[in-house]
Amino acid sequence: MFQYDFMQHAFIAGTLIAMMCGVIGVFIIARSLSFIAHTLSHIGFAGAAFSAYAGIDPLLGLLLFTIAGAVGVGQLGVRMYRRDASISVILSLALGLGILFLSLGNIQGNYSRTLLFGSVVGIDMQDIWQIVLITVLVLVVLAVGYRWLKFDSFDQVGAQSAGLPIRLISIGFLLLMAAATSVTVQIVGALLVFALMTVPAAAARFYTQSIFGMILISTLIAVLSVWFGLIAGYYTNAPISFFIVFFNAISYFFGMFFHRVRERRRVLAP
Amino acid sequence: MLRQLQIHQLQVRFNGEQILNDLSFKVAPGELFAIIGPNGAGKSTLLKSILGLIHPQQGDVSILGDHRKVIVGYVPQSRVIDDETPISASDFVSLGQISGFLPWLSRKEKKALNEIMQFTDTKRLANKPIGTLSGGERQRVFLAQALVRKPDLLLLDESTANLDPEAQIQMMELVKNAAKEWGVTALFICHDLQMVGTYADHVLLLSRQGYKTGHPEDILHDRKLMTTVFHGSSSENGTMHHVPTESELPLAGFPQ
Ligand SMILES: Nc1ncnc2c1ncn2[C@@H]1O[C@H](COP(=O)(O)OP(=O)(O)O)[C@@H](O)[C@H]1O
Numbered sequence: 001m002f003q004y005d006f007m008q009h010a011f012i013a014g015t016l017i018a019m020m021c022g023v024i025g026v027f028i029i030a031r032s033l034s035f036i037a038h039t040l041s042h043i044g045f046a047g048a049a050f051s052a053y054a055g056i057d058p059l060l061g062l063l064l065f066t067i068a069g070a071v072g073v074g075q076l077g078v079r080m081y082r083r084d085a086s087i088s089v090i091l092s093l094a095l096g097l098g099i100l101f102l103s104l105g106n107i108q109g110n111y112s113r114t115l116l117f118g119s120v121v122g123i124d125m126q127d128i129w130q131i132v133l134i135t136v137l138v139l140v141v142l143a144v145g146y147r148w149l150k151f152d153s154f155d156q157v158g159a160q161s162a163g164l165p166i167r168l169i170s171i172g173f174l175l176l177m178a179a180a181t182s183v184t185v186q187i188v189g190a191l192l193v194f195a196l197m198t199v200p201a202a203a204a205r206f207y208t209q210s211i212f213g214m215i216l217i218s219t220l221i222a223v224l225s226v227w228f229g230l231i232a233g234y235y236t237n238a239p240i241s242f243f244i245v246f247f248n249a250i251s252y253f254f255g256m257f258f259h260r261v262r263e264r265r266r267v268l269a270p
Numbered sequence: 271m272l273r274q275l276q277i278h279q280l281q282v283r284f285n286g287e288q289i290l291n292d293l294s295f296k297v298a299p300g301e302l303f304a305i306i307g308p309n310g311a312g313k314s315t316l317l318k319s320i321l322g323l324i325h326p327q328q329g330d331v332s333i334l335g336d337h338r339k340v341i342v343g344y345v346p347q348s349r350v351i352d353d354e355t356p357i358s359a360s361d362f363v364s365l366g367q368i369s370g371f372l373p374w375l376s377r378k379e380k381k382a383l384n385e386i387m388q389f390t391d392t393k394r395l396a397n398k399p400i401g402t403l404s405g406g407e408r409q410r411v412f413l414a415q416a417l418v419r420k421p422d423l424l425l426l427d428e429s430t431a432n433l434d435p436e437a438q439i440q441m442m443e444l445v446k447n448a449a450k451e452w453g454v455t456a457l458f459i460c461h462d463l464q465m466v467g468t469y470a471d472h473v474l475l476l477s478r479q480g481y482k483t484g485h486p487e488d489i490l491h492d493r494k495l496m497t498t499v500f501h502g503s504s505s506e507n508g509t510m511h512h513v514p515t516e517s518e519l520p521l522a523g524f525p526q
């Protein structure tokens with residue numbers, strides 16, 4: 001399997017992206033931004049479609065659109081945007097725009113499918129370097145801002161009380177999500193970014209009560225899911241995305257079961 | 271160490287409504303300073319003004335320290351803990367350790383965390399999810415999170431509300447010991463006048479009509495003053511609440 005260049009590329013790209021999604025996902029879940037992640041990936045879809053139409057580098061269009069989306073969402077307010085109906089409107093508008101650009105640009109059905117469902121066959125070295133650059137950038141910013149972000153994500157009242165600039169943290173995090181979404185969309189597709197960014201982190205909460213532990217477990221689940229997807233996809237010719245989502249879903253439900261059992265034991269214990 | 275906290279002619283209005291009016295008082299270093307008064311008097315507003323979360327229309331708050339910048343620890347009145355985020359008590363306390371930039375804790379920080387959790391009697395809760403703790407345990411965890419930053423000034427907004435008497439005493443003893451051991455100056459809002467009588471060095475009685483500061487015995491034993499301010503809370507055969515006029519309530523500044 002590794003004799004093929006495209007499989008090597010897929011493994012490198014997939015592993016990096018999974019690590020990034022696993023880490024950032026913990027904060028997405030803690031900040032209840034799952035739906036925003038979902039929306040940003042659709043905005044990314046519109047951006048990628050726009051790139052194809054305008055003939056520019058896909059990553060450029062993706063970044064342009066998602067960053068604009070993140071800033072827009074940030075303007076809607078630090079708190080209210082989580083449940084706001086305007087998010088649904090933005091999501092559908094983005095999807096509509098994406099479809100419009102695809103049709104305007106006379107884009108082949110193949111490429112549309114790739115944008116929505118992802119593809120690992122077309123990854124070249126240039127893509128890898130882009131992915132490395134953005135992944136490292138996102139992870140470094142997360143590491144440097146870790147304490148502030150952690151405080152604000154898990155205890156916003158406390159963070160504000162301690163004098164942290166919560167508005168800045170909020171916008172900064174949305175921008176990181178935009179960057180992370182932009183590279184992830186290219187590999188797993190707009191529809192499944194959501195799965196890789198939120199399910200491993202949601203599952204991790206069942207296994208540990210430590211924040212650092214959540215980050216480790218979430219990353220582990222995300223990376224294993226991508227490996228499983230690539231290997232199973234290679235041998236069966238079924239879509240990789242299916243296997244990724246399947247693995248994540250299993251981790252989630254197993255975690256839920258594990259959590260229930262442990263809870264019951266704790267309640268029963270004297 | 272805090273050298274002095276001085277509030278000078280503070281005025282806060284919300285939407286044209288005067289909440290704090292020409293409020294002036296001083297807090298001495300290392301003392302336990304209680305703030306009492308009916309609901310809506312502006313007690314929380316006062317703490318937020320001291321923190322800088324609210325910008326007063328007039329007057330100022332001056333906080334003087336020895337040499338370094340004064341660190342203020344604040345335990346706010348309402349804190350909704352999402353039970354869906356079952357992070358451990360020790361992680362929750364450690365959230366307050368924001369001075370470093372490394373993602374992991376240094377040995378010194380680990381030691382500080384351990385010391386604070388020992389001090390607040392939260393050590394045995396360390397691995398429990400914060401969502402599963404009782405009210406008193408949560409308040410001690412909140413206090414620990416504020417203390418782990420080694421504050422010079424501690425602001426507690428009704429941290430003993432909804433606690434049983436024993437937990438209230440435990441909480442106040444912790445604050446008292448923090449003052450004694452580390453020289454922390456503490457302002458606490460409290461509705462339990464017995465607690466105030468036992469623990470406070472000075473009291474600020476705050477109402478919309480005016481305010482008064484003094485020793486607990488002088489304020490709490492002033493029957494006329496106390497009934498005027500808390501009139502609404504004493505149920506007198508269902509008559510309309512009497513709203514005292516300015517002249518009925520002796521306005522006073524800081525008694526020197
Ligand atoms: N951010 C705000 N905007 C408008 N009004 C406020 C705000 N915060 C407090 N208030 C009003 O100020 C008054 C005093 O509130 P508060 O300081 O919380 O009282 P206390 O803590 O003494 O019960 C209340 O009438 C409250 O409705």
Ligand SMILES: [Mg+2]
Binds near residue numbers: 314315
């Ligand atoms: Mg209050």
